[in-house]
Amino acid sequence: MEAVYRTCAQTGLKVHNHAERLIRANAVAGVVSILFGGIAAVLVLLTRWPAVHLLDPASFYRALTFHGINMLIFWIIFFEIAVLYFAGPIVLGSRLAWPRIGWVSFVLMVAGTLLINIAILQGKADVMFTSYAPMQAASYFYLGWILFAVGALVAVCNFFASLVVAKAERTYTGSIPLVTFGAATAGIIAVVTLAHGAIIYIPTWLWSLGIIEKIDPGIYRLIWWGLGHSSQQINVTAMVSIWYLLATLTVGATPINEKVCRSAFLLYILFINLASAHHLLVDPQLSPAWKIWNTSYGMYLAVLASMIHGMTVPASVEVAQRKKGLTKGLFEWLAKAPWGNPGFAALALSLSLFGFIGGITGVTFGAEQINIISHNTLRITGHFHATVVAGTTIAFMGLTYYVVPLIFRRHLISTKLATAQIYLFGIGMTIFIGGMTTAGSYAIPRRHWDVQFATSLFQPPVEAAAFAFLGIMGVGGLFALAGGALYVLITVGSVLFGRRVPDTPGAVPLAAMPQDKGQHVPIKGTTVLVLVFLASFIIYYFLNWKWLAAIWIVK
Amino acid sequence: MSLQTLQGVWWKKVDASEKMWIGIALVWCLILFAMMPLWHLKGGQNPSFETYRTTPEQFLKKVEAFVAAGPKAGEEKGLPVIAPDPKTEVYMLGRLWQWYPTLKLKKGETYRLHLSSMDLVHGFSLFPLNLNFMVLPGYEYVLTITPTTTGEVFVVCNEFCGIGHHQMVGKITVE
Structure with missing residues (x-):
């Protein structure tokens, strides 16, 4: 396959045609997946909302399975592969190592997606995202997972091979940029994750064919979460890389200390995957020592990494803004930030919602004992909507509004609408998450068709407050769904009908780098923000221990 | 910027306010870690391993x-x-x-x-x-x-x- 390059008039980057086409293909597959997952989300939301309670049980469980897999796996991983192809070959001005294999991996992933979705829609795989053995789906459902995982694994290897090619062919000198470094971190975590997927789904597939007699449910859960949770750690890492990227694109930020940022990424590689233990804390098969070490990501060193990024990203924005002369008081730099730019709006919402809600609830619910009052309730689903949706998805949405003009080379049909979309989605998700998480603290279970228990053997009384919070969840969810639909409309509309971006510099507005005069720039505003974060964290964390102490004694 | 390669020696000294935050965060992480064994010793609610x-x-x-x-x-x-x-x-x-x-x-x-x-x-x-x-x-x-x-x-x-x-x-x- 012949390699053709163009030089991007906006960024000056050298763009390999196959890398660009693969980015487009994966981004399109990602957006189609979020559309599928979003349609299912409408049905799930309107059933979970007791006042509406739309679907019958079978359809609800089917829609929930479909929603979970399309959102948590297909949307996210297709988009991440697109990010890898950008952060590797394009940022380094190199070629994609294996264009043909790139397409093979894409076809494998699409084939896996189709098999899985067909199995679910045919009602042959009403097994939820987790498909816990010994619950069994049709064998082609598992085959779909294997094809998808292998395809994604090959794509990640293609990214690594491109790093090697760039180095060997000297398309750059010095050390790779931070965005590439972060993407490589995500790639390493992805290899570990996808290998778990293959390790668990190959025997499970053989079991579904009758070749293996039994899958131990305890071992299944242990290995499966090496896929299920770790795949969300790829998201965290990719999202943090995108934060740095968006900070550069929107305000011209430079990481304040590369050593600190890169060391924090290194901590992710070493520790973040241990957190798959979060799902196993109230399981019978694992010891407290195992649970405590793993659930704490090795003494919370991956949390330390996130807390570092949580400071260095806003600090880089503050420094860039102050260098532009926005030096008044603590927060002029923030008040006069480009809030009307969808990329910046996405950065600000993703960072704060991920940190304040997703991060704090995740670490708190992941404490071994606090998990007793959280496990499998709506607290958990509330938590991961804050990380994966309000965090990762908003970051991806913000980046999309750069991918469309720079990679698809079409102007957005409306930048104002794109900015409004980010706020609508972010605010809707915040309300949704607040309602859902709080309903969960009344023990409202996740993955449950009817929390009014109308058809169950006994009818436990449900507190009115719990219903009120489920109603808040419903209203917030509607806003978020409108925001999600708008995202798909703007993206598809711009790619199909947007004006072509001319090959003249400045056609896509990118932030200029402020001049570095070598002076020391204080980060007082960021320091205040992170201390407010820490205070919220401490309060929420210890409140949960207090709530835990109020339940029955159990050991 | 986060898209540029780094040349020469880029591992600079860490700024004081950054150092302070990393220190505070590390202490908080250790407290988070200590809570779980402590609760096994003193708390009334712990997952069983029987x-x-x-x-x-x-x-x-x-x-x-x-x-x-x-x-x-x-x-x-x-x-x-x-x-x-x-x-x-x-x-x-x-x-x-x-x-x-x-x-x-x-x-x-x-x-x-x-x-x-x-x-x-x-x-x-x-x-x-x-x-x-x-x-x-x-x-x-x-x-x-x-x-x-x-x-x-x-x-x-x-x-x-x-x-x-x-x-x-x-x-x-x-x-």
Whole structure:
């Protein structure tokens, strides 16, 4: 396959045609997946909302399975592969190592997606995202997972091979940029994750064919979460890389200390995957020592990494803004930030919602004992909507509004609408998450068709407050769904009908780098923000221990 | 900027305010870590690690023996209500889509509650108390519990176990 390059008039980057086409293909597959997952989300939301309670049980469980897999796996991983192809070959001005294999991996992933979705829609795989053995789906459902995982694994290897090619062919000198470094971190975590997927789904597939007699449910859960949770750690890492990227694109930020940022990424590689233990804390098969070490990501060193990024990203924005002369008081730099730019709006919402809600609830619910009052309730689903949706998805949405003009080379049909979309989605998700998480603290279970228990053997009384919070969840969810639909409309509309971006510099507005005069720039505003974060964290964390102490004694 | 390669020596000294934050964050991480072992020593709520290998057949036999031994305190919705003596072994099994049997316990007394599943993975969730544990087939999980409230609590299955999952609600009464 012949390699053709163009030089991007906006960024000056050298763009390999196959890398660009693969980015487009994966981004399109990602957006189609979020559309599928979003349609299912409408049905799930309107059933979970007791006042509406739309679907019958079978359809609800089917829609929930479909929603979970399309959102948590297909949307996210297709988009991440697109990010890898950008952060590797394009940022380094190199070629994609294996264009043909790139397409093979894409076809494998699409084939896996189709098999899985067909199995679910045919009602042959009403097994939820987790498909816990010994619950069994049709064998082609598992085959779909294997094809998808292998395809994604090959794509990640293609990214690594491109790093090697760039180095060997000297398309750059010095050390790779931070965005590439972060993407490589995500790639390493992805290899570990996808290998778990293959390790668990190959025997499970053989079991579904009758070749293996039994899958131990305890071992299944242990290995499966090496896929299920770790795949969300790829998201965290990719999202943090995108934060740095968006900070550069929107305000011209430079990481304040590369050593600190890169060391924090290194901590992710070493520790973040241990957190798959979060799902196993109230399981019978694992010891407290195992649970405590793993659930704490090795003494919370991956949390330390996130807390570092949580400071260095806003600090880089503050420094860039102050260098532009926005030096008044603590927060002029923030008040006069480009809030009307969808990329910046996405950065600000993703960072704060991920940190304040997703991060704090995740670490708190992941404490071994606090998990007793959280496990499998709506607290958990509330938590991961804050990380994966309000965090990762908003970051991806913000980046999309750069991918469309720079990679698809079409102007957005409306930048104002794109900015409004980010706020609508972010605010809707915040309300949704607040309602859902709080309903969960009344023990409202996740993955449950009817929390009014109308058809169950006994009818436990449900507190009115719990219903009120489920109603808040419903209203917030509607806003978020409108925001999600708008995202798909703007993206598809711009790619199909947007004006072509001319090959003249400045056609896509990118932030200029402020001049570095070598002076020391204080980060007082960021320091205040992170201390407010820490205070919220401490309060929420210890409140949960207090709530835990109020339940029955159990050991 | 985050898209540029770095040339020469880029590992600069860390700024004082950054250092301070990293230090504070590290201390907080260590506190987070210390809380869990501390709660094992001082706290009243800790996940048990008393687990035995079993099979659905073996566990069913134990549950049937437990129900037969009683003392039986009536029947509710077709399920026996067992009021075991404090400090004894108490059994409950999960199966599609029922928790069996129902129990009558005494506040402030301690029981050893054995849990297992006859078929799929189930979630043992005391509702609305909000106390949650997993119940796996092949594993006999022993929770040593002491009810501290009176009244009815319900055992909601909170792990998806098929089309009748939402019907799976059991009951424990505490006097």
